[in-house]
Amino acid sequence: MDKVRFGIVGFGNMGTGHAKNLLSGKITNAILTAICDIDPKKFDLLDEKYRDQVKFFTDAEEMFKSGEVDCVQICTPHYSHVDLAILAMDAGLHCIVEKPADVYTLKVKKMIERNKTNDKVLGIMFNQRTNPAFKKMRELVKSGVIGEIKRTNWIITDWYRTQLYYDSGSWRATWAGEGGGVLYNQAPHNLDLFQWITGMMPSKVRAFCHYGKWHDIEVEDDVTCYVEYPNGATGVFITTTADAPGTNRFEITGTKGRLIFDANIAGSKKSTLTLTTLKIDERTYCYETDEPFKAPPVEETVEVELEENNPQHVGIMNNVANTILGLEELYAPAEDGLNGVMLANAMHLSSWLDKEISLPIDDELFYEELKKRIAISKPHTVREKVVAQ
Amino acid sequence: MDKVRFGIVGFGNMGTGHAKNLLSGKITNAILTAICDIDPKKFDLLDEKYRDQVKFFTDAEEMFKSGEVDCVQICTPHYSHVDLAILAMDAGLHCIVEKPADVYTLKVKKMIERNKTNDKVLGIMFNQRTNPAFKKMRELVKSGVIGEIKRTNWIITDWYRTQLYYDSGSWRATWAGEGGGVLYNQAPHNLDLFQWITGMMPSKVRAFCHYGKWHDIEVEDDVTCYVEYPNGATGVFITTTADAPGTNRFEITGTKGRLIFDANIAGSKKSTLTLTTLKIDERTYCYETDEPFKAPPVEETVEVELEENNPQHVGIMNNVANTILGLEELYAPAEDGLNGVMLANAMHLSSWLDKEISLPIDDELFYEELKKRIAISKPHTVREKVVAQ
Numbered sequence: 064m065d066k067v068r069f070g071i072v073g074f075g076n077m078g079t080g081h082a083k084n085l086l087s088g089k090i091t092n093a094i095l096t097a098i099c100d101i102d103p104k105k106f107d108l109l110d111e112k113y114r115d116q117v118k119f120f121t122d123a124e125e126m127f128k129s130g131e132v133d134c135v136q137i138c139t140p141h142y143s144h145v146d147l148a149i150l151a152m153d154a155g156l157h158c159i160v161e162k163p164a165d166v167y168t169l170k171v172k173k174m175i176e177r178n179k180t181n182d183k184v185l186g187i188m189f190n191q192r193t194n195p196a197f198k199k200m201r202e203l204v205k206s207g208v209i210g211e212i213k214r215t216n217w218i219i220t221d222w223y224r225t226q227l228y229y230d231s232g233s234w235r236a237t238w239a240g241e242g243g244g245v246l247y248n249q250a251p252h253n254l255d256l257f258q259w260i261t262g263m264m265p266s267k268v269r270a271f272c273h274y275g276k277w278h279d280i281e282v283e284d285d286v287t288c289y290v291e292y293p294n295g296a297t298g299v300f301i302t303t304t305a306d307a308p309g310t311n312r313f314e315i316t317g318t319k320g321r322l323i324f325d326a327n328i329a330g331s332k333k334s335t336l337t338l339t340t341l342k343i344d345e346r347t348y349c350y351e352t353d354e355p356f357k358a359p360p361v362e363e364t365v366e367v368e369l370e371e372n373n374p375q376h377v378g379i380m381n382n383v384a385n386t387i388l389g390l391e392e393l394y395a396p397a398e399d400g401l402n403g404v405m406l407a408n409a410m411h412l413s414s415w416l417d418k419e420i421s422l423p424i425d426d427e428l429f430y431e432e433l434k435k436r437i438a439i440s441k442p443h444t445v446r447e448k449v450v451a452q
Numbered sequence: 453m454d455k456v457r458f459g460i461v462g463f464g465n466m467g468t469g470h471a472k473n474l475l476s477g478k479i480t481n482a483i484l485t486a487i488c489d490i491d492p493k494k495f496d497l498l499d500e501k502y503r504d505q506v507k508f509f510t511d512a513e514e515m516f517k518s519g520e521v522d523c524v525q526i527c528t529p530h531y532s533h534v535d536l537a538i539l540a541m542d543a544g545l546h547c548i549v550e551k552p553a554d555v556y557t558l559k560v561k562k563m564i565e566r567n568k569t570n571d572k573v574l575g576i577m578f579n580q581r582t583n584p585a586f587k588k589m590r591e592l593v594k595s596g597v598i599g600e601i602k603r604t605n606w607i608i609t610d611w612y613r614t615q616l617y618y619d620s621g622s623w624r625a626t627w628a629g630e631g632g633g634v635l636y637n638q639a640p641h642n643l644d645l646f647q648w649i650t651g652m653m654p655s656k657v658r659a660f661c662h663y664g665k666w667h668d669i670e671v672e673d674d675v676t677c678y679v680e681y682p683n684g685a686t687g688v689f690i691t692t693t694a695d696a697p698g699t700n701r702f703e704i705t706g707t708k709g710r711l712i713f714d715a716n717i718a719g720s721k722k723s724t725l726t727l728t729t730l731k732i733d734e735r736t737y738c739y740e741t742d743e744p745f746k747a748p749p750v751e752e753t754v755e756v757e758l759e760e761n762n763p764q765h766v767g768i769m770n771n772v773a774n775t776i777l778g779l780e781e782l783y784a785p786a787e788d789g790l791n792g793v794m795l796a797n798a799m800h801l802s803s804w805l806d807k808e809i810s811l812p813i814d815d816e817l818f819y820e821e822l823k824k825r826i827a828i829s830k831p832h833t834v835r836e837k838v839v840a841q
Contacts, residue, residue: 214695216607218703221747225737228744269660271678271686277738287686289660289676297660297676299688306603306705307734307747310712314607316695321718323699329710329728329750339718345696348614349666355617358610358696361718 067157067384070097070132072123072147073139074105077161077188081136081376086113089377093134093384099126123147127154134158134184134387136380140234141166141242145174148397152183159186159383162251164400166242167433168408169426175398186383189395191252192259193378195369196324196336200315201260203322203338203367210319210344212261215290215298221309221328222249222302229280230446236280239440242433244282246272246407250302254403257300261315264402265290265298269419270410277305281440288410318345320362336367456546456773459486459521461512461536462528463494466550466577470525470765475502478766482523482773488515512536516543523547523573523776525769529623530555530631534563537786541572548575548772551640553789555631556822557797558815564787575772578784580641581648582767584758585713585725589704590649592711592727592756599708599733601650604679604687610698610717611638611691618669619835625669628829631822633671635661635796639691643792646689650704653791654679654687658808659799666694670829677799707734709751725756 069085071078078098085095098109099120106119120126127135127150134157137147145165151158164171164187178185191197203209222245234240241247246254258264270288277284285303292298303309308329315322320340327334340362341348348359374381378394385391405422408429413420415432458474460467467487474484487498488509495508509515516524516539523546526536534554540547553560553576567574580586592598611634623629630636635643647653659677666673674692681687692698697718704711709729716723729751730737737748763770767783774780794811797818802809804821 214609214690214692216690218605220603220705223745223747225741225744225746226739227741231744269658271658271680273686276684285686287678287688289678291660295665297662297674299676299690301603301605301688303603305734305738306710307730307737308705308710308728308750308753309747310703310705310710314699316609316697316699321695321697321699330726330753337719339697341696345694348696349694350615352614352616355614355620356612357614358612358698361697364697364719 064133064388067093067387068096068131068133069093069136070099070126070134071095071136071138072099072126073137074098074100074108075138078138079108081138081380082109084377084380090380090384092388093380097126097129097131099123124150127151127156132156134383137161140240141247145170148174148185149177152177152181152185157184157383157387159188159380160397160400161188162255162400162403163247163407164397164404166247166404167426167430168401168405168424169430171401171404172426175401178397184383184386184393185397186379186386186393187395187397187400188376188379189252189255189399190375190379191256192395193374195371195373196334197256197260199336199367199369200322200324204261204315208320208338208340209315209317209322211294212263212292212296212315212317214296214316215257215261215314217253217257217299217313218301218310219250219253219313220301220303220306221311221326222304223307223309224249224278224304226278227446229278229443233442233445235443236278236282237440237443238281238433238436240442241282243407243411244280244284245302245304246283246286246410249304251403251407253302254406255399258402258406259399263292263294263296264422265406266293266422267291267419268406268409268413268422270413272410272414277303280443283411286410336369337364338367339364453522453777456482456776457485457520457522458482458525459488459515459523460484460525460527461488461515462526463487463489463497464527467527468497470527470769471498473766473769479769479773481777482769486515486518486520488512513539516540516545521545523772526550529629530636534559537563537574538566541566541570541574546573546772546776548577548769549786549789550577551644551789551792552636552796553786553793555636555793556815556819557790557794557813558819560790560793561815564790567786573772573775573782574786575768575775575782576784576786576789577765577768578641578644578788579764579768580645581784582763584760584762585723586645586649588725588756588758589702589711589713593650593704597709597727597729598704598706598711600683601652601681601685601704601706603685603705604646604650604703606642606646606688606702607690607699608639608642608702609690609692609695610700610715611693612696612698613638613667613693615667616835618667618832622831622834624832625667625671626829626832627670627822627825629831630671632796632800633669633673634691634693635672635675635799638693640792640796642691643795644788647791647795648788652681652683652685653811654795655682655811656680656808657795657798657802657811659802661799661803666692669832672800675799725758726753727756728753
């Protein structure tokens with residue numbers, strides 16, 4: 064195999080974007096050979112000059128069995144991610160799914176299980192893992208420079224959406240159509256990074272999800288979540304689609320220092336990553352010093368230099384193609400996607416049952432509770448003049 | 453009355469500090485005429501040249517009835533604040549109490565009740581209300597420039613204390629001696645400002661207090677609290693005495709903008725107050741715009757200029773003296789102290805009962821729960837070589 068032949072399923076926002084990257088040659092070792100969408104009109108979105116090279120399908124399974132593709136890129140609504148990924152693997156294909164991995168852990172686990180019995184590459188579009196600031200944060204935490212983590216705090220409220228956004232599709236922000244709101248559509252990246260950067264999954268979650276608080280929708284558009292980690296650390300995760308200006312500030316405090324990422328939304332500055340280190344581990348200092356009030360002395364506070372390269376979607380797609388060709392290790396395996404879905408599920412479950420939830424969650428219990436909401440879910444009224452985004 | 457004659461009760465850390473301010477003439481319309489401490493040796497702390505001017509008492513009531521003082525400044529342990537204030541008012545004196553107003557709402561209410569039936573000035577040492585940044589924040593919120601508040605977030609984790617600090621007194625950080633930890637000793641200022649700046653008391657509190665988590669103490673040294681306000685806004689308040697470097701960042705998001713105070717602890721910059729305003733109210737924009745993704749346009753982001761003057765304790769004491777003389781309005785009335793104690797009590801109650809607490813709290817219930825902890829409280833072991841701080 065010289066070039067990996069990509070087939071895209073779901074030719075909407077994300078699908079058309081990924082197609083552009085493939086067609087413009089940005090994915091060095093991959094080409095686009097097929098597109099699938101249940102709506103045949105979507106093929107018109109493809110420039111005429113590519114129509115010989117790219118086959119069009121309206122049935123996913125047909126595309127998977129056509130022999131035209133090596134790797135399927137799944138860009139369909141959340142609920143179909145796992146079903147399509149399993150179908151693709153059954154057809155002997157590699158796969159990359161959009162985030163979230165799916166809507167509920169019970170289902171995501173099926174996809175991971177299926178992948179264990181084959182040798183196919185199964186990636187997930189966690190493109191924000193290629194952001195230099197987040198890569199650096201993970202690297203710094205891993206290096207031990209801030210010691211053991213004691214506290215995390217991510218205020219990620221810059222996912223602004225208007226009522227018109229929600230009115231642009233009947234499935235949007237409904238339990239039956241999307242299975243959730245900001246935690247499933249906008250913040251999955253942050254839920255992933257929250258555990259990827261720290262290298263820790265919370266063991267307990269107490270969340271306060273507000274449903275249709277700021278918009279006329281069924282699902283959550285405002286979430287505050289308190290977490291506890293196995294090592295005793297605590298954390299807070301806050302997200303919404305209604306704050307303007309929104310904030311994107313992620314602080315991690317350890318026993319030997321602190322890291323602060325701040326995107327400085329609506330401010331005059333660029334994103335910054337600030338590292339403060341201590342001369343002595345706080346836990347040691349606390350019990351050994353002769354000082355009652357003074358904090359452990361600071362070694363230094365520096366603004367961490369970040370690499371310019373921020374490949375995002377293109378970076379993840381290149382990595383998947385190169386992993387298939389045996390040239391690289393998979394950077395964002397789909398099994399990692401379980402963690403973000405687990406966190407989102409736990410946050411809902413905590414709000415629905417009004418109590419603290421231990422992780423890993425009870426997959427069946429969450430699904431039962433979700434089904435209750437799907438049962439009374441109604442399609443969103445679509446505003447006439449809205450062009451689907 | 454030319455000058456208000458101040459008498460200080462409790463000649464420890466705070467008492468000696470206030471005495472210095474009075475003796476150095478920083479309190480324009482007040483003089484120090486008496487000091488009371490149960491330990492007669494404390495009088496040695498006063499410079500010899502002042503011993504003619506300042507009478508010493510070991511019994512508070514005796515001082516109150518001596519005719520030597522017009523205003524009593526109470527700097528004793530938390531549990532005695534209200535008792536002494538009531539005694540002072542009964543003796544016909546004005547009063548200023550240290551923060552917190554006392555340990556529990558049931559008691560604070562008695563002091564407020566007593567003050568309603570006399571014309572005495574009853575102030576509280578909320579000196580951080582004189583900080584130019586906090587004054588400005590309150591003024592800006594009141595002005596309506598950020599619209600109606602939707603979200604508050606205060607990470608106030610720069611109250612670092614070592615184990616030696618706690619070991620410096622047998623009463624420290626015990627239920628019987630102090631009645632609480634960081635919420636009662638370090639963060640009362642922030643609990644006051646949290647409601648004073650926003651002009652809103654939460655209606656619901658869900659807190660996660662950790663007791664003796666980072667130090668060998670009985671009480672809380674790590675708190676994360678989620679709040680809801682009557683208008684639907686939500687908030688988070690985080691404090692600890694174990695983070696290094698600590699953070700002091702208070703963000704308030706409204707429908708028309710956002711305010712961020714950041715003390716930039718351990719950073720290279722000074723405290724900043726950043727104001728971002730929108731061209732249109734977010735709530736209007738959300739439902740009226742033809743844009744699906746774009747947030748309401750930003751009018752401007754500015755670093756708010758702050759006045760230099762930061763009088764702190766001296767400012768509050770001057771104001772109390774001048775209020776007694778009829779020259780000013782009382783800036784920090786002791787009845788405001790109820791709010792901070794209410795918040796601290798609610799946070800404990802939420803943790804103890806493991807549930808959300810509605811405000812105003814059940815005063816009796818809190819006191820009953822507190823008494824259970826006092827009943828099993830033990831004095832702290834004091835380390836020999838420690839000088840009391």
